[in-house]
Amino acid sequence: MSLLIGYVGLGNMGGPIFTNLVNYAASNNLPAPCAWNIVKARYEELRPRCPGAVFCDELEEVVMRSNVVFTCLLNDPVAEEVYERLFAAVRENKGKDKVVFVDQSSLKPRTSRKLEAAAHQVRASYLAAPVFGRPDAAQAATLVQVLGGENAAKELIKPLIVSAIARRVVDAGEDVAKGxxxxxxxxxxxxxxxxxxxxxxxxxxxxxxxxxxxxxxxxxxxxxxxxxxxxxxxxxxxxxxxxxxxxxxxxxxxxxxxxxxxxxxxxxxxxxxxxxxxxxxxxxxxxxxxxxxxxxxxxxxxxxxxxxxxxxxxx
Missing domain, CATH: 1.10.1040.10 (N-(1-d-carboxylethyl)-l-norvaline Dehydrogenase; domain 2)
Incomplete structure (x- = not known):
């Protein structure tokens, strides 16, 4: 399937990662990615570096526009709140492609297991995908990307990650908690x-x-x-x-x-x-x-x- 990329959480790490994903999409003739951030002022900072990108007013719009959704969120309570809304949006749009959620947040293992179980209830995939590296490495696309979760979803996104995000992928196995x-x-x-x-x-x-x-x-x-x-x-x-x-x-x-x-x-x-x-x-x-x-x-x-x-x- 054609990759339709979305991103949620445009902070110090998410902002440069999203910028690289926009450039990747443009270089590979993919549709321009979309993004959502709770602080909308961030959109104006990123817009000059992300030509063509769609900055969404509502979180749920990311699910409408994407079949691969990256997230980079502050902590476990925020992640659970955001994913509850994302999964509800998936449930309301049953006819679209299966959505793969790639969670680059740093969470408790038990939270990742909880989110994976909730994803499966709406026939979506969830990967625990935290990264190692600071914002300068995110900007240079030289992060180390960890992936934990179902193999089919990992294989789908690995080419994207090694091209646009990371210098190396570490596969932690199919248990999202291990990621x-x-x-x-x-x-x-x-x-x-x-x-x-x-x-x-x-x-x-x-x-x-x-x-x-x-x-x-x-x-x-x-x-x-x-x-x-x-x-x-x-x-x-x-x-x-x-x-x-x-x-x-x-x-x-x-x-x-x-x-x-x-x-x-x-x-x-x-x-x-x-x-x-x-x-x-x-x-x-x-x-x-x-x-x-x-x-x-x-x-x-x-x-x-x-x-x-x-x-x-x-x-």
Missing amino acids: SALKLLGNSLILGVVEMLAETYALTDAIGFDPEVYQNFIRDFFPLYPYIAYGDNISIGNFSRPEGFRLEAGLKDARNILSLGEDFGRPLNLPTIELAKQHLERAQELCGNDVDWSALSVAVRERAGMEPFRQLAQP
Whole structure:
């Protein structure tokens, strides 16, 4: 069948992904994709980069216009609310092609299973499809795309994803919960790195070690993106970079990681993630939500008896 692409949720990640999908459709003689976002002002920001795209007034219009619908939503309650409306729209339009929903949100595994079951009730497909990468990687179409769910739906969209969204696809199997779980497992590693960077940078200040020298050491011996990007933030005390991972999203993921074992019937104590969650909660009180999650370092400094904000902090 011809791909009719829709997108729901045009935030820091969804916006550049949708832009790439519009370009893909134009290059492959496909109909122009459509999109919906709760904040309509976002449409005017994206319209110049998305020639021909249809920006919908109503969420349900996306289902009317599409047979492959991507979503990128803030959290589990929002996802459940949005999908309830999307599935209702599918039910009301029984004569159209089967719709494949590709959910790029980072959700609890049990939420993904719930949404898949609801999709099947309206004869639609649902894939847990979270991504790894920051907004700059989304813009460059170099994300790592996870896919969990039924194989037929995955095979349908893989060519689209590797052309327009990701440098690599990781197939997590037919259980949608495993797709969501892989995202949380990966983010737990990244959060552990951020926590350790925050602690060691507090230690460099405590002993009077030059943070620039330490960051150059990290660049040489740990040349991986999380170490470099988040180390850069912490070394200068600047957490306002727009390309970062928002603290609010990081705190949501930290809580979901802590309940991941329980979701699979095996509760597990995760002391590093629990400590990082506490630091994120305190950083939220000190900085608000509109900062990168590496701002947890201000809470680490405070707990160590230091001034939370380094003197080298930049506006």
